[in-house]
Amino acid sequence: MFSILFSLLTNDLTLIVIMLLLPLGAFYYIYTYPKFQSQVLKVQTGDEAIKIILYMVIYLKLHPSFEGAVNFAAEHAKGPISKDIKKAMWDLQVGKYKTVEEALSAYMQKWVVWNEDFVRSISLLYGVMTEPSEEGRERILRKSLDFLLTNTYRKMKVYVENITGPINILHIMGLLLPVMGLIMFPMISMFLHESINPFALVIGYIAILPVVLYFFMNRILLKRPSAFMVPDISKHPDLPPPNMYMIKTANGKKTFIPILPLALIVGFLIMSYGIFHFIDLYGRLSIVTKPLQQDILMEEAELSIKNLASTFSISAGFGIMFFLYFYLRSFQRIKIRNNIKNIESEFQIGLFSLGNYLSEGFPIEKAIIKTLEEYEKLGMQKRPTFDFFTKLLYNIKNFSMTFKRAMFDKKYGIIVYFPSVLIDEVMRILADASEKSSVLLGNIAKTIGTYLEDLSKIEAKIRELLEDVRAGIKMQAGFVVPLVCAITGSLGIFMINMLKLLAEQLEQIEKNLGIGLLGGEGFGASNLLNDLLGDFTKVMPMTVLQAVVGIYTVEVVALFALLLNGIENGFDKVSRDHLIAQMVLRAIVIYGAVSILSLILFHGVILNIMKSTGMGT
Incomplete structure (x- = not known):
């Protein structure tokens, strides 16, 4: 309340708007929080x-025990569902319930609200225990999983339809209108600086607007049905700790460098030229008289290498800071992450092949050799699945390990090199089956391969649904934003120089006619410029304007890269960091190139005008 009264007393329109919007934003957040959290909980339970x-279906295929599944x-x-299940099973053990069905039924009413499809799939699985034939049990297992997968696809389709509107609003409110505002920014700075505080607009663009954008983007992403498992590569032996970059010396020693301080140091080193320039600019403007202030501001609006270097050092340094931070966080992880995703996408093929040889009666070691030979015949030695089976065979042959130890041994187990939740659980099931017989192991491997193939088909369909949305965001963030922002930053300098030429022409007319056109006889070009713009000394320096536009460009591109990755990959932090680094670097290059070309073009236009009016002679 006091802040609003202060804003009214200061008669600052921009500050008044900000102070009115802040409590409205806080009210909206508090009012919508319960409903939003309930929606997020439903999404999490769907995943x-x-x-x-899937785990129950695979277990029931191996062991006909519903309680065990x-x-x-x-x-x-x-x-939340697994927590409820654990509580239900505990109640069953202590005698509160007599059967598994009774224990689970106590939570069914709650689960129906969260995910009705899950409850129906559980009900279908109950029929496995009473079905006498193997074919009938297989049909029930497949139906229960297919039912849930089909409804997951349907939910994702609904999600894509539902986010089209919010993304369009984000595009308009967070990209289109702010960019249009950037186009007006030079004119606001020049013509409306007495009514609207340009520096308050700067804070709005580089601080408030990005926070608001992140808030709404995060809400869109939290509602995304996360149908697929994200690889957890944090325990991979070849990776550094989080937020550290690993360098191997010639003697094999590992050195870990903290990423954030490195990115800040490099970024500020690049920004140092611009920072010192603006510190010096502020110092000069604060001690000189108004006529000299006007001369200094005109220098800041000149199309010069000095001004370009000071502004672009800020934009490039800020962008490089973002780029280095996210690139170093993902550089040593993205290849491993992609290998894991590739293995998961083609794992069912390897399982089918392995399962076929095991079903024919081959022992596990021979079946793996046959599978590797099949990969070699097809020229697929570079596939990550080939590397997976090669490492598995190496442990079995060289260390005389069982299938289970070769996978999960604490010291030599290969699972640490393939940190996939899906692969880990599948191989644990196969490891249990391997202790019984090769034929059973083969049948289980083929069954799991079939289920994984169903998952892959649904994933492919979902990616098709997301393609249009993904392509639109990528075009906006990767090209449109840096292009428009670069032209806008250069436009302010062009307009100031054009007004300067206009003032000089009016001054010449005054001298020729002997009268004052705007303010009386004897007014020079500097005073005419004040007549056109108001108090020119209150205009934001054009170099500051360009630096603000550059910072805003980096922030918006990073935010839309975050949105793009979230829609495409969910909450995969490695792919998120890698995509942000890629798009920010591309944006810096486009922004810098277009800025230079725009300034050269505008400079050429001004020179032509000067020649045509005789001012260049």
Whole structure:
């Protein structure tokens, strides 16, 4: 309340608007928070439900025990449903309920609200225990998983339809209108500086607007049905700790460098020229008289290498700071992450091949050799799955390990090199089956391969649904934003120089006619410029304007890269960091190139005008 009264007393329109919007924004957040959190919880349970049903189906294929399947799924899934299942199974153990069905039924009413499809899939799985034939059990298992996967695809389709509107609003409110505002920025700075505080607009662009954009983008992403598992590569032995960059010396010693301080140091070193320039500019403007202030501001509006270097050093330094931070966070992780995703996408093929040889009666070691030979015949030695089976065979042959130890041994197990939740759980199931017989292991491998193929088909369909949205955001963030912002920054300098030429022409006319056109006889070009713009000494320096536009460009591109990755990959932090680094670097290059070309073009236009009016002679 006091801040609003202060704004009214200061008669600052921009400050008044900001102070009115802040409490409205806080009210909106508090008012919508409960409903939003309930929607997020439903989305999270949808992701968890797929994993629980998948684990139960795979377990029931191996062991005809519904209670065991429920325990297995609750043990390996994480989320609110698995917590409820663990509580239900505990109540069953202490005698509160007599059967698994009764224990789970106590939570069904709650789960129906969260995810009705999950409850229906559980109900379908109940029929496995009463179905006498193997074909009938297989049909029930497949139907329960297919039912949930089909509805997951349907939910993602609804999500894509629902986010089209919010993304369009984000595009208009967060990109189109602000960019149009940037186009008006030079004119606001020059013509409306007495009514609207340009420096308050600067704070709005580089601080308030990005925060608002992030808030709404995060809300869109939190509602995304996350149908697929994100690789957790944090425990991979070849990776540095989080937020550290690893350098290997010639003697093999590992050195870890903190990423954030490095990015800040490099960024500020690049920005140092511009920072010192603006400190010097502020110092000079604060001690000189108004006529000299006007001369200094005109120098800041000149199309010179000095001004370009001071502004672009700020934009480039800020962008390089972003780029280095996100690039170094993802550079040593993205290849491993992509390998894991590639293995997951083609894992069912390897399982089918391995399962076929095991079903024929080959022992596990021979079946793996046959699978590798099949990959070699097809020229697929560079596939990550080939590397997976090669490492597995190496442990079995060289260390005389069992299948289970070769995978999960604490010291030599290969699972640490393939940190996929999906692969980990599948291989644990196969490891249990390997202790019984090769034929059973083969049948299980082929069954799991079939289920994984179904998951891959749904994932491919979902990616098709997201393609149009993804392409639109990529075009906006990767090209349109840096292009328009670069032209806008140069436009302010062009307009100031054009007004300067106009004032000089009016001054010449005054001298020729002997009268004062705007303010009386004897007014020079500097006073005419004040007549055109008001008090020219209050105009924002054009170099400051360009620096602000450059910073805003980097922030918006990073935010839209965050949105793009979230829609495409969910909450995959490695791909998020890699995409932000890529798009920010591309934006810096486009912004710098277009800025230079625009300034050269505008400079040429001004020179032509000067020649045509005789001012260049």
